Amino acid sequence: MATLDIRFDRHLKVYYEGDTVKGEIIVKTKSPLPHQGISVSVEGVASLTLSAKSVGRLEALYNSVKPVTLFSYASDVAGPGKITDEETRIPFGFVLKPRGNNKLYETYHGVFISVQYVVKCLMKRPLLNKDLTKDAEFLVENKNGERATAKITSFSINPNSVQNVNSKTNLPRFSIRGKLDSNYCCITRPFTGEIIVESADTPIRSIELQLMRVETVGCAEGYAKEVSEIQNIEIGIGNVCRGLAIPIYMVFPRLFSCPTLESTNFKIEFEVNIVVIFQDDRLIMENFPLRLTRN
Incomplete structure (x- = not known):
């Protein structure tokens, strides 16, 4: 039985635009674990949905509810081989910069709108063995922006x-x-x-x-x-x-x-x-x- 885990270098998992997001892929196994490679992919997406009462009401909305990709990254962190240690730590890192002209919006979990940044790890296994996967969300906040002004x-x-x-x-x-x-x-x-x-x-x-x-x-x-x-x-x-x-x-x-x-x-x-x-x-x-x- 083998497991994957993702740990970030910051306990609160909060990062800002321009930061280097670092972490480790932790592989635990009790027996030698052959694999066809380990990869990391990262995606930041603003997901939009419509309520039941809005679906079918406005045709123009269908083009507006497509997910908006804010950030993407992919890399191989280990080539094909065999893991023999009970616990193996594989580092990863990437620079948090927006894709194209997009902005990195802050992490937000809503009902019809959500903005999430997720690291996904994939370990490909040999034929007849199920691939191992693990997802982990990190949080994005913006340092720059308007400053609140107290007004009673x-x-x-x-x-x-x-x-x-x-x-x-x-x-x-x-x-x-x-x-x-x-x-x-x-x-x-x-x-x-x-x-x-x-x-x-x-x-x-x-x-x-x-x-x-x-x-x-x-x-x-x-x-x-x-x-x-x-x-x-x-x-x-x-x-x-x-x-x-x-x-x-x-x-x-x-x-x-x-x-x-x-x-x-x-x-x-x-x-x-x-x-x-x-x-x-x-x-x-x-x-x-x-x-x-x-x-």
Whole structure:
């Protein structure tokens, strides 16, 4: 029984454009292992898909959902031979530079858009033996880009200001205010602010903070825009005290968020919702667009 493994020289597996990505192919075997060669290939791809409701709606979208190759590399790291040691380490390395005129977008795992960089190792075996393969993802981040600028956003929520409801006639009387320390955020720093319930005729069950992804796939002829939830944090539990400043604090999740991105065929944007749920199941929501950056 033989196994392959891939280990990178950086524990966090984070690399930047222009870096040399180094690592080792680790082969473990308990008996002599003949092979026809070991190769390493690397591919960075932006994968685009459409939701079920978008398929068939816009013919122009089909050309926009083809995968976009951002980076590629291939090399033979060992010629045909036989591995006799129980553990053999074979080094590999390559320079991380974009393919052609493409940019190296940051690693991102979304629902309809994903950007991934994967190292694949292949050991070809002699006839009648199954080839051995192993995949490992490394992460790409961008050092350059926009710099976040703190700009406090104050808000006030009351029955007259609420937009995200079907009817305002059945809303309870309430007054909520607060602030976001900035909606132009550095992704490595927490999203912060505060919310204050000044009054509410109906008892409150909870106050929640939702981080949403807004993924747009398409082109000038047509596009499909999908909004989905990344995470939901309960910042107020039960019928919270009136006049008390409740802190807003959220860490942007790794992989599931990235700096705001706009390219020819797709866009990745983010929003945050402040949701107040009353005990009678009525719900109000205030939406705030975010712009994320790495700096």
